[in-house]
Structures are given as structure tokens and as C-alpha cells.
Amino acid sequence: MKKLKEMSLEELWQLFPIILKEHSPVYVEWYEEEKHNLEELFSEFEILVISHIGSTSVEGLIAKPIVDILLEFPAGYEHDRVSVMLQQAGWTLMIKDDVKQTMDLNKGYLPTGFAKKVYHLHVRPLGDWDELYFRDYLRKYPEVAREYETLKLSLKEKYEHDRDAYTNAKTEFVQRYSQKARAEFGTRYLTE
Template sequence: MVRHVVVTPYQETWEQAYRHESSRLLHHVNTLLQSVYHVGSTSIPGMAAKPTIDILAETLSIQEVDSWNQTFEKLGYQPLGENGIKGRRYFCKEDAEGNHLVHLHIFEKDSEEVIRHLAFRDYLRTHSEDADFYSGLKLQLAEAFPYDAESYQYGKSAAVKKIEERALEWWYA
């Protein structure tokens, strides 16, 4: 199935959607998850984004996450294993039409991936020039590649890498 790349202006409802979904997750898997964060573009006020909520969670044991897959499935999440990132457990929640509603990324507590995600988010929340550039780039790429998610991702990759480098330098300063 070809997914349509949709990037929309920031919507305040994204924060509410995160709060609702994170509360729901913690209610059902609170003994598994140590911390839960809203990450990705929907977590950055003013940022254009694909309307998919990214949730990052920390656990004490990444292997233990696999034993909770049935619980996640009952909550509407499809377990996708590492899905290309070593040490991650990735889950996707879709609506009836197959649109991605939530991406759940679980890592072990204090992993470098957690720091990378939080640094990226917090950096863009406080550095409007880079946030505006990144937001505009995503809108342009979505317009140029409305049915080519791979080209959309590739078009962002150099900017993401550069912003990540700045974000980590800022984080550790």
C-alpha cells in the first residue's frame, strides 16, 4: 500500500492526543515503562508535521518488552520489533484506513537513542531558526513527494543529521 505523505501545520490537539495516549499506555503497562515522552515533530510547538504522535518510552529491560506484545496488540498497536534501530522496540497504531496515528518507540532507560530524541526535541523547541527551516523543508518535501515516503525521508536526512549534531552539542554543553 502506498502511503500518502501528509505534513500539516502545527495543531495544539497533538499535545492532547499525546497526553491521552500516554495515560492509556501507562494505565495498562505501568510496570513495564519507567518514563514516557512526547517526541518527534508533533511535540514541537509551531512545527509542521505528519499528524502521527511519536511516543518514546524507557524500560529497564528491552527483552521484557517482547513479553508484553499481546497487551500492546489489545491496545491497538502492531509490534514491529527493532524495525531498523538496534535496541528498540517499535509499535505502530493505525486507524481503520491504515493511517498511522501513533508510533511508540521503547528503549532501555538512559540509552543513547533516548538522549538523541530528547536533545533533538528540546533543541528545536528552543532554536526557532532551525525549527522554522526544518518545518519549511518538510512542507516542501511533502509537496514534492506526496506518494513517495522514501524520497521524503531521504530529502530530510541531511538536515536531520546536521540538526542532531547541533542538538547533541547543545545538550552536552
């Protein structure tokens, strides 16, 4: 059996297709469990905010069964040390930007497919992140959440085995409503 690192992008997309499911209350449980694990892992660090983001954080919204978590540290945090600690704790590093001090990791992607619990972790210095604006806008405006759901369902049919195209096709919608949320909510996430 090939290891994930040995697979081509096309093989990975076949193994990990876009799957959309009805919202489940277990997503909050998964988030709380992983939040606790992160707080224990970084007990020596100053964690400013841990947030459940993405579609699984919006009650009633169809979502990929993947819990997205935003972990925010103070600016200038020990980026490399945090990266090593997360990888030693079972996270797979996907993207790391040393200049912006950001990284994206995942957990639950196995050579046989998805694990029972799958996570994406977005590590950032404290900031006004669009993910928070978009999440709260969808929570406040259910009609926009339904529009987003319709868009995702149509894109799943077209891009089931092309995660990048699926994500790119949602970008305009996400950016439009993130900007509306910024106009309405101001800088609320800097003091959360």
C-alpha cells in the first residue's frame, strides 16, 4: 500500500473525495475534544483563542465531515516549535508560511481513506481572520447559509474528485460574504 506522501494529487483526490453530509451534533463534540488536546499540548504557551470554524460550526449546514479549528497565538509566537509539536502529536503539516507565521495541518487522512474523525487546523497569530467573519455571518443569516449549501452541493457534483477546484469555485461567494460581515461586525475578533 502506498503511503500518502507517495501518492499523486489525483490519487489523493480519488482517495479523499468531496463528501457532504447533513450537520451532526458530534461536530461540536469533536471540536471540544480536540480543543482540549490542543490546550494540553500547548499548556506552556499563551493561546489567545481557539475557534471552531468552517461549515461544521454552523448548525444545520451541510458540510464535509471535517472539523476546522482556528488556533491563534500572540504575534511572534514560536512558530517552528509549534509546528514540530503538532507534527509529533500526529498532525500532518500541509502549508507553512514562516513570514506570516501561519500553518495549515490536518489529521485523519489515512492511506485507506478518511478516519472516523477528521480535522483541519489553521494556526495563526491573533488577527481579523475571514473564517470567523464568514462563520458568524452564516450563523446570523440562515438564508445566506442555504445559498452556500446550494452552491456546495452543485460544486460537489462537478468537482467531487478535485478538492482544489471545489475550493476555488467557492472563493468568490466566501469573499463576498466575508466582506459584508467585516462591514457589519467591525474588528470584533481582535478582542474575542
